[in-house]
Amino acid sequence: MGSKTPFTLKWGIMATGHIAKNFVKDLLTDPAIRDVHDVCHEVVAVASSSSVQKAVDFCAKVNASTKTKVYGSYAELVADGEIDIVYIATPHSHHFQNAMLALEAGKPILCEKAFTVTSSQARKLVETARTKQLFLMEAVWTRFFPLSIKVRELVASGVIGAVYRVIADNSLNRVLPEGDLDFQDSHRMVNLDLAGGAMLDLGIYSLTWLMQILYHLQSDEKKEPPNVVAAINKYHTGADEMTSFILQFAKHKSMGIGMTALRIGSGVDYDFTGGPPIKIQGSAGEIQVMGPAFKPSAYRVIMKDGGGHIETVHCPIPKDQNRDNWGHGMYWEADECARCLRDGKLESDTLPLEESIVVMEVMESTLRQGGVEYPQPITTDIYDRLSSLNTGRR
Ligand SMILES: NC(=O)c1ccc[n+]([C@@H]2O[C@H](COP(=O)([O-])OP(=O)(O)OC[C@H]3O[C@@H](n4cnc5c(N)ncnc54)[C@H](OP(=O)(O)O)[C@@H]3O)[C@@H](O)[C@H]2O)c1
CATH class of the missing domain: 3.30.360.10 (Dihydrodipicolinate Reductase; domain 2)
Structure with missing residues (x-):
């Protein structure tokens, strides 16, 4: 029997911090180390809102392909026609605006946890993704172990x-x-x-x-x-x-x-x-x-x-010996995104969007009962393109 060519998911990486580094390393590991043969991943572009040099330095740290594009703004990233999905790894204060930027540009999304700051922001993202028929998932990697x-x-x-x-x-x-x-x-x-x-x-x-x-x-x-x-x-x-x-x-x-x-x-x-x-x-x-x-x-x-x-x-986490023993355990959620996009699904059965909304409602209720209040600019559920670019750091 001939082996089928795996489906390749082409990623755009939004932000260059700690978790983006771990995630991209996992994308670059060989799927065979975890016995996955039907999907694989390519990092097409990396964007930093601080400077293009930060994206260049990031690519060097993760030993990305020389073909990986680097951008000095999130706007350029979401406009890249080669990208299948955007991974959002900014602080959760900014997830709502950053995710709206990507959705408005017609891009499917994997967004780091916590999904948003409020449940109304989560509902707005889900509503927008459904209206635009775009895949959306909260990156709770543990569910996919x-x-x-x-x-x-x-x-x-x-x-x-x-x-x-x-x-x-x-x-x-x-x-x-x-x-x-x-x-x-x-x-x-x-x-x-x-x-x-x-x-x-x-x-x-x-x-x-x-x-x-x-x-x-x-x-x-x-x-x-x-x-x-x-x-x-x-x-x-x-x-x-x-x-x-x-x-x-x-x-x-x-x-x-x-x-x-x-x-x-x-x-x-x-x-x-x-x-x-x-x-x-x-x-x-x-x-x-x-x-x-x-x-x-x-x-x-x-x-x-x-x-x-x-x-x-x-249940050990497989490591890639050809890449300095990389292997964090984030690749399983990436594989889920690849299979969903390959199969034309707009959300994951393992982490449905309705559940991400209930999770946000529980966290919102918990924080409210404890008297924690976040400032208005990060709790609004009104999309503001300027905020979504994260150029004016708060
Ligand atoms: N799944 C996990 O295990 C895991 C673990 C840790 C964190 N996380 C989640 O991932 C997200 C990022 O966490 P992190 O630890 O990677 O944070 P981090 O190291 O501080 O990186 C965040 C990145 O976001 C960008 N950014 C955009 N606007 C920003 C602003 N106003 N202030 C600071 N940074 C800004 C920066 O990249 P540019 O300058 O390049 O734009 C920065 O490097 C959080 O939502 C967190 O909950 C998940």
């Missing part, structure tokens, strides 16, 4: 019975001995102008585990947006630094308990001695997921009647 797929299959098959509770923690210890956090006040993690705070940056992963088990796995007619009860401790900048939220799914008698914090860590111990940051508890047993909630690396199933037998299943 083979480990996450396996855990969802185990839950759906009823191995641990009816699931009544999911507990998920995604916390990073970033406190200095003198008590401040290890970020300048201007850093996007704690700066309100850049939609800083634990919830939108890290809590989204705790919420991902609650949602992919307690919401995503329900049939469409049984899906129930949860009731949210939350509490927040704020940092001196006004951003949330410790946030806990309970999601109540009353019809299903289930609850999700989500946590995130910047002064303590969770799941950061790869020997798992710190215990699992994620526990999925059912009537017949429990599934525990180990490793950080955003990048899980193993799971185990503990049965109520298992006689103490517990097997830990390790």
Whole structure:
């Protein structure tokens, strides 16, 4: 049998920061290392809103092809006719305006988490993408890990019975001995102008585990947006630094308990001695997921009647030895985009847009209950082309 030529997805990269670098490295790894043979990726262009030189330096760092185009503005990127999809890796404060810029130019999008700052911005993006018949997806990479797929299959098959509770923690210890956090006040993690705070940056992963088990796995007619009860401790900048939220799914008698914090860590111990940051508890047993909630690396199933037998299943992230052992785990979400575009789908079944909206509603409710307020320029759901270019930095 002859092998079919894989479908190639041509990417345009918007922004040149930390996560754009990891993502592009993953795009450039050989799909065969993860046993993927039907799709592959090409980085057609990289754009920086700061300067064209920053895009040049970025390409050098990731060892991009000499054919990769470089732009000194996001406007030039979205106008490039060779690009199939734009990956948005700006701070979440800017996702709404940047995504609108790309949609207005007729480009499909993969947009980093948190999708937006408010749920009305998320609704506006979805509405615009649907009107223009363009693919749109929130880049919650964890959902596309083979480990996450396996855990969802185990839950759906009823191995641990009816699931009544999911507990998920995604916390990073970033406190200095003198008590401040290890970020300048201007850093996007704690700066309100850049939609800083634990919830939108890290809590989204705790919420991902609650949602992919307690919401995503329900049939469409049984899906129930949860009731949210939350509490927040704020940092001196006004951003949330410790946030806990309970999601109540009353019809299903289930609850999700989500946590995130910047002064303590969770799941950061790869020997798992710190215990699992994620526990999925059912009537017949429990599934525990180990490793950080955003990048899980193993799971185990503990049965109520298992006689103490517990097997830990390790799920390593494949590395490309021809590229300095690159392999972060972001390539699986990129493969999902390639398959959706190849098949003419406008959204992913694994992370439907309706779910990204519910996720934003939960986070908005949590932040509102904790009294976190973001400034008007980043909460507006009115598209402003000038803001979308990010030239005047706030
Ligand atoms: N999936 C994940 O695991 C993961 C991990 C970390 C972060 N993220 C998400 O990715 C996004 C970016 O995070 P990051 O850690 O990459 O941030 P970062 O290192 O600060 O990079 C952000 C980039 O956005 C561009 N930008 C445009 N307007 C900006 C402004 N007003 N202020 C600052 N930068 C601006 C800059 O690139 P140019 O100057 O080139 O335009 C900058 O390099 C966030 O939404 C974050 O939540 C995801």
